[in-house]
Amino acid sequence: xxxxxxxxxxxxxxxxxxxxxxxxxxxxxxxxxxxxxxxxxxxxxxxxxxxxxxxxxxxxxxxxxxxxxxxxxxxxxxxxxxxxxxxxxxxxxxxxxxxxxxxxxxxx
Amino acid sequence: xxxxxxxxxxxxxxxxxxxxxxxxxxxxxxxxxxxxxxxxxxxxxxxxxxxxxxxxxxxxxxxxxxxxxxxxxxxxxxxxxxxxxxxxxxxxxxxxxxxxxxxxxxxxxxx
Numbered sequence: 001x002x003x004x005x006x007x008x009x010x011x012x013x014x015x016x017x018x019x020x021x022x023x024x025x026x027x028x029x030x031x032x033x034x035x036x037x038x039x040x041x042x043x044x045x046x047x048x049x050x051x052x053x054x055x056x057x058x059x060x061x062x063x064x065x066x067x068x069x070x071x072x073x074x075x076x077x078x079x080x081x082x083x084x085x086x087x088x089x090x091x092x093x094x095x096x097x098x099x100x101x102x103x104x105x106x107x108x
Numbered sequence: 109x110x111x112x113x114x115x116x117x118x119x120x121x122x123x124x125x126x127x128x129x130x131x132x133x134x135x136x137x138x139x140x141x142x143x144x145x146x147x148x149x150x151x152x153x154x155x156x157x158x159x160x161x162x163x164x165x166x167x168x169x170x171x172x173x174x175x176x177x178x179x180x181x182x183x184x185x186x187x188x189x190x191x192x193x194x195x196x197x198x199x200x201x202x203x204x205x206x207x208x209x210x211x212x213x214x215x216x217x218x219x
Contacts, residue, residue: 033208042212043151043199086151088208095141095164096201096208100150 003027006087006099013106019074021102023087026068030094034061034072035086037101043086046072077106112140113182114200114211121190121218129185129214131200137209139163140183142175145197145213154198157183190218 004025013019023032034046047054047061049070054061058077063070074081082105090096113132121127133140142154144167153167157177168175172190177183187194195218200211 035208035210043201043210045207045209048203048207088151095153095156095167096143096151097153098143098151 002100003097004087004089004099006085006102008102009100010103011105013077013104015078015106015108017077017106019077019081019104019106021072021085021087021104023070023072023099024068025070025087025089025097027089027097029089031090032063032070033088033090033096034070035088037084037086039083046085074104079106079108082106112200112202112209112211114198114214116214117212119214119216121216123191123218124189127187127190127194127216127218129187129198129200129216130182131185131211132182133200133202134204134209137202137204139202140177141201141203142183142185143199143201145199147196151199154185187216190216192218194218 007022031048031050033048036044036046049063058075060073084101084103086101087099088096115130139158141156143151144154145151155168155175156164160179172188174186197213197215199213
C-alpha cells in the first residue's frame with residue numbers, strides 16, 4: 001500500500017462544476033502539499049498545509065490531521081484547470097512523498 | 109527572484125553516455141531535493157543536499173548515479189553510462205515554511 005493515496009485517479013468535469021480530489025496518507029507528517037502539473041510542464045505548488053483550511057482564488061484545501069486526510073476543491077472549474085494534481089507529504093526540511101496524482105480534464 | 113532554475117530543459121543521450129543535470133535553488137536557499145518522475149509514474153525522492161553535504165541519498169540508485177552541491181555553483185545530478193530506463197523527468201526543489209518550489213525539470217531521453 002502506498003504511503004500517500006489519491007482518489008480519483010482520473011476525473012472529467014464540465015466547465016463550472018465543483019471538483020473534489022482526495023488524499024489519504026499513512027505516515028506522520030508535519031505538512032501536506034498540493035501541487036499542480038501541466039502536461040510537459042513544471043510543477044507548481046498550490047498549497048502547503050499543516051492544519052485547517054486554506055483558500056486561494058477558486059481553490060480550497062483542507063486537512064484533517066487526526067484522520068490523515070486532505071481534500072482539494074476547485075469551485076467553478078474551467079478548462080484551464082485541466083492538469084495533474086498531486087498530493088505530497090513532508091515538511092519544511094523533509095523530503096516529499098508523493099501520491100500518484102489525479103488527472104483532471106475540464107471540458108467547455 | 110528567478111525561482112528554482114534547472115538546465116537543460118531537455119537532454120538526449122545515447123546509451124552509455126553521461127548525463128549531467130544542473131539545478132540552482134531559490135535565492136537564499138542552501139538546500140536542494142532531487143526527484144525523478146518515470147513515465148506514467150509518480151514522483152520519487154532521490155537525494156537531499158545542502159551546500160557541500162549529502163544529507164539523505166536513500167532514494168538514489170546504488171550505481172551510476174551521483175549528486176553534489178558545491179560551495180559555489182549549481183547542484184549537479186550525474187548519471188553515468190545511461191540506459192533506456194533512466195529516461196524520465198528529473199525535478200529539483202527547495203522549500204521554505206510557506207511552500208515548496210520546483211524547477212521546470214529536465215527531461216532526459218536515452219536513445
